[in-house]
Amino acid sequence: MHPCLDIPEIFRRICDEIRLRTTPPHPQSDLASLARTCRALSEIALDSLWYEIDGIGPLIRCMPRDLWEIDGDRRLFLRRPLKSSDIHIFNKYAQHVRSFQSHYSPWHDLPYRALPSYFCGRGSDRLLPKLEQLAWHVDNAEVFPHLGIFLSSALKTLSITFDVRHREQLSCLGTIPTYSPNISKLTIGLSHHTTFSFNNSLVEGFSDALQAWHNLSELEIFYAPLDGLLCAAQMPKLKRLSIHLAKISERSLSDLPNFPWDPPCPSQHYFPALKSLALSSIPSLTVATQFFKMLRSTKLSSLKLGFTAPNTLPDHFHTFFSILTEHCNPSSLRVFQFACWHP
Incomplete structure (x- = not known):
């Protein structure tokens, strides 16, 4: 064996390059061969071999x-x-898995239902103890609660889809930081947005839940109610924000003057750490104009805007x-994109 392979950092880099390879042969077979070569190489090779899995089927x-x-x-x-x-x-x-994806399919259904009995004899309350990235997009209300067994302090990135028809x-959303306080990147999808309207109760629940997330540096929300912006504005460490706005009714637009665009205290500032902002599906320039009044002290380096406002004057x-230009510092802006299309 080449002496360079005795250096863990070098061998780990080699395994990472194999894992990220996109051309044939399939990297899994090469990593499996390395894991079987000798005990000294096994653990590092297994880290790359099991780095990411789709569902718990491969482990079963x-x-x-x-x-x-x-x-x-x-x-x-x-x-x-x-x-x-x-x-x-x-x-x-399981101890080697760092990234886990769960999209509902027959491959994923029954194993999740068996997990409670599995944990009765395992002596642990976390399925993947070193998991750092979790994508939880299940289309089954019975499977969704099993999210809890994947949450731990090791988790750093979470992408999750909620069915807004199920308030539970x-x-x-507000309890996740209790179990995974080190999540810094959060992506939220709200399903059934095209047929579901955001009533006041649902908007308040969404906003209240976001208040528990104090350590986020990146936040992306798909089809969020406009009111959800207020909670994001008060996150002290938030550097990157991307929001795809939900369809806003004419009544909601008429309520814009009552929206708390200014901080409750003059010494406070909205978006104190924000550097990158992307807004899409903006219904009108009025909404965007009001929103930018929240950015009084923000030094953005990237700004991307997408409008659905064909009749803008x-x-x-x-x-x-x-x-x-009044509320964003032009000298700090390096990227600016502006798009407008018919809905």
Whole structure:
């Protein structure tokens, strides 16, 4: 074996390059071969081999063949209770997972339902103890609550989709930082946005839940109510913000003058650390103009705007850019994008 491979940092870099390779042969086979080469290389190679998984199916299928089965509909299920030897095998590989994606499919359904009984004999309350990135996009109200077993202090990035028809899902948004206080990047999707209207109660619940997130440096929200902006404005460490606004009714637009565009205390500032801002699906220049009044002390380096306002008048543009230059520091801006299209 080449002596360079004895240096963990070099061998880890090699494994990372193999993992990120996009051309044939498939990197999984090479990483598996490295993991089987010798004990000294095994752990680092397994870190790359198991770095990212889609669903818990791959971990289940590493356990003895008499434990699991795939039926004619390609659904994976457990045939018997887990033994201590099964748990040992599961833990051996689960500790290497850093990134986990869960999109609802038959591959993911039944294993999640079996997890409560699995944890009864495991002596641990976290499925993947070193998980750093989690994408939780399940389309099943029964599966969604299993999110909790993936939350830990190691988690740094979370992408999650809530079904706004189920208020209990949205309410858990405010409790996640209790279990994963080190999340710095959060992406929120609100499903069924095209057929669901945001009533006052739902908007308040969404806003209240966001107040628990104090350590975010990056936040992206898909189809958010305009009112959700207020909570983001008060996040002290937020540097990057991307919001795709939900469709706003004419009534909501008429309520804009009552929106608290100014901080409650004169000594406070909205978006104190913000450097990058992207807003899309903006219904009018009026909304954008009002919003930029919240950026009095912000030194943006990147600003991207997308409008659905086909009937905007020229004088509206004049007012908009006047407000923009007044409340954003032009000397710090390095990237500016402006797009307007018909909805």
